[in-house]
Amino acid sequence: xxxxxxxxxxxxxxxxxxxxxxxxxxxxxxxxxxxxxxxxxxxxxxxxxxxxxxxxxxxxxxxxxxxxxxxxxxxxxxxxxxxxxxxxxxxxxxxxxxxxxxxxxxxxxxxxxxxxxxxxxxxxxxxxxxxxxxxxxxxxxxxxxxxxxxxxxxxxxxxxxxxxxxxxxxxxxxxxxxxxxxxxxxxxxxxxxxxxxxxxxxxxxxxxxxxxxxxxxxxxxxxxxxxxxxxxxxxxxxxxxxxxxxxxxxxxxxxxxxxxxxxxxxxxxxxxxxxxxxxxxxx
Amino acid sequence: xxxxxxxxxxxxxxxxxxxxxxxxxxxxxxxxxxxxxxxxxxxxxxxxxxxxxxxxxxxxxxxxxxxxxxxxxxxxxxxxxxxxxxxxxxxxxxxxxxxxxxxxxxxxxxxxxxxxxxxxxxxxxxxxxxxxxxxxxxxxxxxxxxxxxxxxxxxxxxxxxxxxxxxxxxxxxxxxxxxxxxxxxxxxxxxxxxxxxxxxxxxxxxxxxxxxxxxxxxxxxxxxxxxxxxxxxxxxxxxxxxxxxxxxxxxxxxxxxxxxxxxxxxxxxxxxxxxxxxxxxxxxxxxxxxxxxxxxxxxxxxxxxxxxxxxxxxxxxxxxxxxxxxxxxxxxxxxxxxxxxxxxxxxxxxxxxxxxxxxxxxxxxxxxxxxxxxxxxxxxxxxxxxxxxxxxxxxxxxxxxxxxxxxxxxxxxxxxxxxxxxxxxxxxxxxxxxxxxxxxxxxxxxxxxxxxxxxxxxxxxxxxxxxxxxxxxxxxxxxxxxxxxxxxxxxxxxxxxxxxxxxxxxxxxxxxxxxxxxxxxxxxxxxxxxxxxxxxxxxxxxxxxxxxxxxxxxxxxxxxxxxxxxxxxxxxxxxxxxxxxxx
Ligand SMILES: Cc1cc2nc3c(=O)[nH]c(=O)nc-3n(C[C@H](O)[C@H](O)[C@H](O)COP(=O)(O)OP(=O)(O)OC[C@H]3O[C@@H](n4cnc5c(N)ncnc54)[C@H](O)[C@@H]3O)c2cc1C
Numbered sequence: 001x002x003x004x005x006x007x008x009x010x011x012x013x014x015x016x017x018x019x020x021x022x023x024x025x026x027x028x029x030x031x032x033x034x035x036x037x038x039x040x041x042x043x044x045x046x047x048x049x050x051x052x053x054x055x056x057x058x059x060x061x062x063x064x065x066x067x068x069x070x071x072x073x074x075x076x077x078x079x080x081x082x083x084x085x086x087x088x089x090x091x092x093x094x095x096x097x098x099x100x101x102x103x104x105x106x107x108x109x110x111x112x113x114x115x116x117x118x119x120x121x122x123x124x125x126x127x128x129x130x131x132x133x134x135x136x137x138x139x140x141x142x143x144x145x146x147x148x149x150x151x152x153x154x155x156x157x158x159x160x161x162x163x164x165x166x167x168x169x170x171x172x173x174x175x176x177x178x179x180x181x182x183x184x185x186x187x188x189x190x191x192x193x194x195x196x197x198x199x200x201x202x203x204x205x206x207x208x209x210x211x212x213x214x215x216x217x218x219x220x221x222x223x224x225x226x227x228x229x230x231x232x233x234x235x236x237x238x239x240x241x242x243x244x245x246x247x248x249x250x251x252x253x254x255x256x257x258x259x260x261x262x263x264x265x266x267x268x269x270x271x272x273x274x275x276x277x278x279x280x281x282x283x
Numbered sequence: 284x285x286x287x288x289x290x291x292x293x294x295x296x297x298x299x300x301x302x303x304x305x306x307x308x309x310x311x312x313x314x315x316x317x318x319x320x321x322x323x324x325x326x327x328x329x330x331x332x333x334x335x336x337x338x339x340x341x342x343x344x345x346x347x348x349x350x351x352x353x354x355x356x357x358x359x360x361x362x363x364x365x366x367x368x369x370x371x372x373x374x375x376x377x378x379x380x381x382x383x384x385x386x387x388x389x390x391x392x393x394x395x396x397x398x399x400x401x402x403x404x405x406x407x408x409x410x411x412x413x414x415x416x417x418x419x420x421x422x423x424x425x426x427x428x429x430x431x432x433x434x435x436x437x438x439x440x441x442x443x444x445x446x447x448x449x450x451x452x453x454x455x456x457x458x459x460x461x462x463x464x465x466x467x468x469x470x471x472x473x474x475x476x477x478x479x480x481x482x483x484x485x486x487x488x489x490x491x492x493x494x495x496x497x498x499x500x501x502x503x504x505x506x507x508x509x510x511x512x513x514x515x516x517x518x519x520x521x522x523x524x525x526x527x528x529x530x531x532x533x534x535x536x537x538x539x540x541x542x543x544x545x546x547x548x549x550x551x552x553x554x555x556x557x558x559x560x561x562x563x564x565x566x567x568x569x570x571x572x573x574x575x576x577x578x579x580x581x582x583x584x585x586x587x588x589x590x591x592x593x594x595x596x597x598x599x600x601x602x603x604x605x606x607x608x609x610x611x612x613x614x615x616x617x618x619x620x621x622x623x624x625x626x627x628x629x630x631x632x633x634x635x636x637x638x639x640x641x642x643x644x645x646x647x648x649x650x651x652x653x654x655x656x657x658x659x660x661x662x663x664x665x666x667x668x669x670x671x672x673x674x675x676x677x678x679x680x681x682x683x684x685x686x687x688x689x690x691x692x693x694x695x696x697x698x699x700x701x702x703x704x705x706x707x708x709x710x711x712x713x714x715x716x717x718x719x720x721x722x723x724x725x726x727x728x729x730x731x732x733x734x735x736x737x738x739x740x741x742x743x744x745x746x747x748x749x750x751x752x753x754x755x756x757x758x759x760x761x762x763x764x765x766x767x768x769x770x771x772x773x774x775x776x777x778x779x780x781x782x783x784x785x786x787x788x789x790x791x792x793x794x795x796x797x798x799x800x801x802x803x804x805x806x807x808x809x810x811x812x813x814x815x816x817x818x819x820x821x822x823x824x825x826x827x828x829x830x831x832x833x834x835x836x837x838x839x840x841x842x843x844x845x846x847x848x849x850x851x852x853x854x855x856x857x858x859x860x861x862x863x864x865x866x
Contacts, residue, residue, distance in 0.1 A: 068318075192330060193326055194370045194371045195370055196384065198323050199315070199386070202316060
């Protein structure tokens with residue numbers, strides 16, 4: 001089985017600042033880490049590999065120094081690493097990023113067929129949650145997002161069963177391979193690197209591809225040129241003035257609670273009673 | 284706060300004080316980048332803090348139990364050790380051919396500081412296993428190597444060292460354990476060994492004992508000692524475990540410290556005798572054991588550093604929290620005790636002892652690494668140098684650990700004397716490293732009678748010349764006070780060394796009486812030089828402050844020590860044993 005895990009090197013969010021003029025993230029001097037959501041899928045991929053055999057390839061797009069994150073993943077037990085780095089990739093939004101990554105995954109797949117692609121649910125620096133689905137869409141992969149657990153995998157029938165958190169409960173979904181999976185935080189904890197893996201990672205050759213080597217034919221779909229998203233303004237939403245009211249429910253029936261709430265509403269808005277007929281008419 | 288591995292200090296020591304990053308570059312150690320070394324130590328630190336440290340105090344309270352020959356370690360030890368071994372930490376420096384990483388001794392030693400800082404009692408087990416691995420590599424037959432080394436390198440089995448008997452401590456030559464040849468290449472051992480660290484425990488399914496014993500016709504004394512490998516459980520030809528060997532734990536000691544490290548009385552031969560295999564040649568056992576002892580001495584040395592550092596961290600945190608008295612600088616009432624200059628002096632003393640002894644230990648290890656890559660004359664010279672530095676590392680660092688942990692208790696005031704803060708445990712644990720692996724007194728004697736006279740004094744001379752060269756290279760990167768104090772110390776050490784060499788030939792018995800202060804002078808001076816070297820290369824304000832303190836406030840001790848040495852041990856020599864009976 002061949003699993004590709006997409007990871008991103010991100011600034012440690014605890015120490016991040018936004019440029020006051022350009023509204024872009026200021027990356028200088030901020031220590032980098034692997035996007036925490038990616039650690040979850042990396043661990044899941046390693047577990048599947050340990051259980052079913054095969055290979056885990058980690059993939060990232062980023063500056064040359066992003067190779068550090070790939071080495072960390074190797075140190076935790078990943079088998080191979082690919083770094084996409086090219087000035088043409090600079091300034092990519094989620095559209096251009098998923099284009100570049102999916103192009104590279106197609107190349108990886110051509111060399112060694114890929115069964116599962118994992119991506120982090122979202123990144124802590126962009127928070128869009130769009131790249132994983134973007135890759136699935138571009139590659140025509142079945143897509144399982146917000147997965148909280150993998151129940152079973154059957155390589156014979158090439159199907160996978162997962163649990164997915166949805167509003168109001170858990171869905172149990174099954175789909176065929178190949179597929180793309182994003183997972184929820186807290187689904188597992190990344191293992192510690194063993195000494196042999198740390199040495200292997202330190203000595204490993206990280207495969208490095210520029211756009212051309214990754215198989216990109218249309219460079220205008222990459223980087224800034226391939227990125228229609230424009231950040232106009234970054235702001236913190238204004239806090240609302242009104243405060244939430246705590247309703248005492250202990251020992252009361254639902255009807256009593258409802259009545260008390262209605263009373264409170266009318267007391268707080270003395271004109272409401274008079275306005276109601278008007279409102280009713282208007283609707 | 285719990286133990287935090289002193290990564291930045293370790294890295295500054297290696298990189299700036301010892302130029303180790305440059306040595307690593309392009310070395311035989313598999314071309315690892317410095318970043319990778321940092322990553323490895325960082326990971327070690329995380330593991331130590333999260334898995335080993337939490338068992339330190341509970342292990343101290345619970346201790347070990349012996350029941351019907353079975354020794355049980357405190358709760359959590361077995362799991363912590365299993366994880367540690369599983370991650371491969373036992374094999375940093377062991378050869379790749381037997382499953383190790385083939386990496387450097389200095390980095391392996393640095394990781395052991397981290398394990399010992401988190402839980403020294405647990406660290407004593409693997410420490411001996413590493414020594415056994417070195418010994419078997421150097422002296423065992425290929426058959427023994429193939430059977431035992433992979434298991435010992437992976438940590439699946441642990442090893443012990445059986446020298447001491449009731450009548451044979453520092454004087455190993457007095458041992459009586461007998462080994463009887465069976466005519467088939469094996470031997471049967473009979474005798475009782477005491478104080479055997481990790482002689483019996485429940486961490487691994489087999490335990491490999493390396494035992495010194497005498498053959499029936501062996502000459503008396505050290506020339507009649509042979510070395511045997513005695514497995515707790517016999518190993519079948521196919522590598523599977525067979526019958527229980529006739530070697531048994533018949534007692535565990537109640538001790539001042541390292542409560543969680545079993546110190547066992549081991550009986551060889553309750554029935555037919557313990558089956559053993561000869562390692563090296565007959566009657567050459569002590570020389571073989573010295574391979575293990577020498578390595579183990581450096582690993583013992585680092586225990587002093589580790590405990591000093593752990594104790595410093597605790598004392599520093601306490602000093603930042605404990606409110607007492609008036610800040611003498613501002614007059615503000617209700618200040619934390621860190622504002623009292625005497626408390627800061629205490630903390631600086633601790634840290635200076637720790638940094639100096641760590642630098643000495645890692646310097647010795649780095650010399651071994653250089654030797655491992657050198658050949659011929661150069662290799663011999665480097666080995667001689669490491670041989671000179673080993674007793675200094677062992678005795679200076681473990682004395683420093685004891686002194687530092689004692690100050691650590693002092694900084695806690697009454698809370699240090701009660702057990703619940705854990706400051707007292709560091710002090711109790713720190714009491715053993717100066718005793719085992721050759722007492723510090725024996726180390727000083729080894730330095731004076733064997734090591735400095737090597738090659739007519741040429742080995743020590745080259746070390747001293749190295750110190751002088753280091754100092755010339757600093758220019759104005761160091762405060763003048765640091766430079767002058769360090770130069771003065773090196774000057775004192777030169778004079779003292781001449782004096783000891785002369786005394787060694789003119790009045791060798793008198794020299795024995797002052798070997799310990801000479802070793803201290805050596806350690807302080809070497810620590811001063813290495814800290815200054817580090818300071819010249821780092822902006823770390825902590826390191827620079829400690830270097831200045833060591834230079835201005837502690838190095839002057841070298842001139843007092845020299846003044847004492849100038850009396851040529853006369854005062855001790857003038858006393859007789861009888862005199863003490865009347866005292
Ligand atoms: C916790 C613990 C663990 C141990 N683990 C092991 C182990 O795993 N394997 C093992 O074989 N042993 C072990 N030992 C034994 C240890 O190595 C010895 O205790 C140590 O070597 C000292 O020997 P001794 O106790 O007989 O003291 P002695 O040799 O009786 O020494 C007593 C004092 O006399 C001094 N002295 C003795 N001879 C001389 C001399 N020639 N010149 C100057 N001074 C001298 C010593 O410095 C010391 O201060 C352990 C001991 C302890 C307490």
